[in-house]
Amino acid sequence: MKILKSAVIAFSLAAAMGSFSTAAVAEAGRTSYKPIDAINMVLERIATAETAINNGAEDAEVAGLIKKAADISEEINANDKVARDNSKVRQHLKAAISSAKAANLQESKEHLAKAKAGTEALKKLL
DSSP states (O other): OHHHHHHHHHHHHHHHHHHTOHHHHTTTTOOOOOHHHHHHHHHHHHHHHHHHHHTTOOHHHHHHHHHHHHHHHTTOOSOHHHHHHHHHHHHHHHHHHHHHHTTOHHHHHHHHHHHHHHHHHHHHHO
C-alpha cells in the first residue's frame, strides 16, 4: 500500500508538471519576423519618430515612438555579425529615448540618424 501511494503521488506530480509546463507554451503568443522585415519595420518606426520631432510632438510621445522601434529591433536575428551591429543600433535608440525624455529632441534626432544609418547597414549583412 505504501508503494502504491508513492506511485500515485509520483504519477500525479509528473502529470501536473507536464500539463502546466511553461516551456511548452512559451512561444504561443510571440510573432517572429524575417530579419529583412524586422529591419524595414525599424526603419519605418524611426522615420515616424523623426517626423514627429519635425512636427513638434511632445517629448513623451517621441520617446514612445522610439521605444517601439527599439522593441522591434530586438527581433532582428540573422547571425553574429548582424547581432553585434544591431546592438550598436539599439544603443543609439536607447540614447535617443533618454534624450527625448530629457526634452533634448535635437540630440535625440542625431541619435536617430545614427540608428537609421546603422539599420540600413544591416541590410548589407544579410
